[in-house]
Amino acid sequence: xxxxxxxxxxxxxxxxxxxxxxxxxxLVRGGKAIPEAIQAMKVLNGENEYGIRxxxxxxxxxxxxxxxxxxxxxxxxxxxxxxxxxxxxxHTPMREMAERYNTVLVIGGEGEKCRQVxxxxxxxxxxxxxxxxxxxxxxTPFRKLTPKEHADSRERDFDEVVxxxxxxxxxxxxxxxxxxxxxxxxxxxxxxxxxxSTTFDQGPPFYFSHNDVVWSAAHEHVRLGMGxxxxxxxxxxxxxxxxxxxxxxxxxxxxQVSTFEFASxxxxxxxxxxxxxxxxxxxxxxxxxxxxxxxxxxxxVNEKAPNDWYSILVKTGVYEDGxxxxxxPRVIVNNVLDAVNHGIQREx
Ligand code: G3P
Ligand code: MG
Numbered sequence: 625x626x627x628x629x630x631x632x633x634x635x636x637x638x639x640x641x642x643x644x645x646x647x648x649x650x651l652v653r654g655g656k657a658i659p660e661a662i663q664a665m666k667v668l669n670g671e672n673e674y675g676i677r678x679x680x681x682x683x684x685x686x687x688x689x690x691x692x693x694x695x696x697x698x699x700x701x702x703x704x705x706x707x708x709x710x711x712x713x714x715h716t717p718m719r720e721m722a723e724r725y726n727t728v729l730v731i732g733g734e735g736e737k738c739r740q741v742x743x744x745x746x747x748x749x750x751x752x753x754x755x756x757x758x759x760x761x762x763x764t765p766f767r768k769l770t771p772k773e774h775a776d777s778r779e780r781d782f783d784e785v786v787x788x789x790x791x792x793x794x795x796x797x798x799x800x801x802x803x804x805x806x807x808x809x810x811x812x813x814x815x816x817x818x819x820x821s822t823t824f825d826q827g828p829p830f831y832f833s834h835n836d837v838v839w840s841a842a843h844e845h846v847r848l849g850m851g852x853x854x855x856x857x858x859x860x861x862x863x864x865x866x867x868x869x870x871x872x873x874x875x876x877x878x879x880q881v882s883t884f885e886f887a888s889x890x891x892x893x894x895x896x897x898x899x900x901x902x903x904x905x906x907x908x909x910x911x912x913x914x915x916x917x918x919x920x921x922x923x924x925v926n927e928k929a930p931n932d933w934y935s936i937l938v939k940t941g942v943y944e945d946g947x948x949x950x951x952x953p954r955v956i957v958n959n960v961l962d963a964v965n966h967g968i969q970r971e972x
Contacts, residue, residue: 636675643680644910651701681890682698682706691713715833718793803860811824919937
């Protein structure tokens, strides 16, 4: 590979534009870098014909680990240094909800990871499905806790616990058990598992870190995502309550405009602290693979923002070449390296 003739500190920085990247289906698939992604990062970090560095951030709907841990994984996969100050995952904006609720049920992810993430965000009292199954093993007839899960899960008297909100932080590892527990909470009186509502409109709010029905993993075809879990939960709730119940559900993540606005704030901070830039960028290039999340959200924020949000769709993930994307990007390119070169050619 080409050695940059400059050391990073001497290299000029692009001040008029910035890049934001989706991760799954753009940079990574099934835990491995998409080959062009490694070169794309080098180009952004100054290995281009202008010798210029281009500020960039990452905005994924995925999650399940702390931002620090995710950045460590991504740095290894993409062979460059990626810092939490330039990284947002699906559950990052949930940290702004930590003050609002006392006891929360956190769903998804491996083992105790999401409880740790939630506690790191400042949530005061975090319960997991494991705690509920430990208290009452009959909750999930076909799901037994492993000895490790049993040891990690916390002893609680759920007759005394009031669940104020439910947060689905990451993809469920046990859909049947998790949906069962979510339904029990939704049908309870105000989040008390021991007390069933008769009107089914007294459950706490449910927050999902995103709403992607499918995503791009190692398999040749897309895989079911959190949006599919949400649909199953909502449809089953309706069936069980004869349509008379009421659920309060909300999704964070892309394509929510508030998530892109959150990203915009992180971007100004990152450009400022890392690159000393003060004036906002004229153009934000957003590179994604999912028209319904990435392109829809970028186009929507573009309607409101003072700067130009330029959507780029790649062919390495959810979007299938030759089909008509449900939300139209400004341009469709083969892969993330083409996406980076496209913007640099427009700008320089
Ligand atoms: O679970 C992750 C997935 O739904 C989407 O991740 O990086 O494509 O936004 P990403
Ligand atoms: Mg993606």
